[in-house]
Amino acid sequence: MLIKLLLLSINNIFRNKRENFFYLFTLSIVAFFFSLIFALSDGIQKVYLQQLHEMPDLVLQNIVSGRTANFKEGFSDNLLEIQGISHVTERVWGYYLFDYNNTIITVIGIDPYEKQYSTLLDKIYSDKRYDNFKKSNSAILGYGLYEMFKGIGYIEKLYLSDHSGAMVELPILGYLHDTDLKYNDVIFVHKETAKNLLGIPENEFTDLAITIPNKNEIDIIAAKIKEKYKNLNIINKNDILIAYSQYFNLMKGFALIGTIFLILMIVIIVSDRIIGYGYEKKEITILKAVGWSIEQIVSLKLLESFFIATLSYFFAVSLSYIYIFFLDAPILKDHLLGISKLRIYTKIPANMNFSSLFITFLITTVPFVLASIIPAWKVSSKDVMEDKL
């Protein structure tokens, strides 16, 4: 009987093409929107979380008169006296205005043997080019910067002016992968070059990155450092996680606005479905008269609505995944990943989160199926004469 019901339900869908196309179209918009929100937030979350593990356990900033100031060389030796700290990296970085097109670039000076960046760079440049970087003064660019410089003809070499206005020539050794969002606007150079570009004195550093082998001790060690050096601002991974969660709250806010819109859409579909039940009423009465039970009538309506909703769901989810992962979310991506002079080239990674897919499925199918089967059940369980009198 199930096969016969299936065939009849498909036939009924095609029979009422116009109306079912309206439902299919509207439900597809609903599902597309939800799927888009979930796929984008899941994908972006993946980007951030992937990069989080590369971050130092603690970052220390020197605060003087309420402003960040550089650390003097040798300060890190004091920190190594605190038990639990295995390594302190003296970092050099800062913002550099590329005045050709007024773009803010993040310049990061690295020691090629430094753990924090070597992991990232090793992963990308396992070939000889990275060895070259170790040996010579050159630059590795984030993907956004690479694209920007390419656009203005800086393909093999960069020309940047240092803090004194003198031109510095830097061979471009390569660029980072386009999924590395964090490094979109970054240029990696030798520490000495970075100091020269940013005007940081030779014996000074921007901040300190602390490695703590026992991750359970991060908060305790942070407290110890704060107690000893009151002028230090301490950023730990947990703070960054909070910052990220704030970012995702923004996404949730976006989703909330979308949800209100979607609820409205669902209300429209459901009310249209219920109000427009007149023509189906007659068919239900016919089915009842020729020996169909309420259960069989409801099953038929369930199959019909489930088909439409599921078709809408698969159509919309496929479309949203194509939009995000193949077309790279045009228009939306730049707004969601951040506003910058520099275009964001980061590709949102494909991320099939089954709970998100399942929630989208529920949101798409359940209200529509209920809006179909409840009136069918009501009509079929009513006395046939009630309407006539």
Next chain:
Amino acid sequence: MIFINNISKQYIVNDKITDALIDINLEINTGDFIVLRGRSGSGKTTLLNLIAAMEKPTSGIITVDGLDITKLSEPFSAKYRREKIGFIFQHFNLIEDLSVLQNLYIPTIPTNIPNSKFLSFIHDITTFLDIINLLKKPVKLLSGGEKQRVAIARSLVNNPSIILADEPTANLDLDLSNQFISYLIKLNKIGKTIIVATHDDLFFNLKDIKHIKISGGRINAD
């Protein structure tokens, strides 16, 4: 054999109780041809619906071949209708967008009738009713007479023993009405119990037919 014993049916409309049938007692033998006469609103259709177990009476009992159909739960009422009852409506009540064959197929969906048996049965019925050449045609393209014959065919699909017809000739012209009546007579001759609710005079002159007059929800002595 149908026993209708002290059947009453009330509806509540706008908080007011309306009596559709009052104390109906009736005995219908297998193979009878019954014509229920009466004006619109007299209770004829309600009586047919009760015999078809499409509604439950407010009080009283109806037994069909020993089965008390007033006590049946909904799935069993449906099963009873499927197996025992063929219903023909005034407005044909066919699904207009479906073909004749699809309309005839619908009553068989809840049953386990194999397709081959269904097709051979359909062949016989549609030959009998002279609609075999219309099987693939959408119902909406049929004439009134053709639709009524399809409605008869559909009522016969599950080979029921009782045919109920509610104002079956109301939308037919004289020739088509006579033709329809002749089909009912043929069906009656092969042993089907026929119960027709009508106020069409054409039925009143027929021989070997029991006439029952209903007015105000009561059976009147005829």
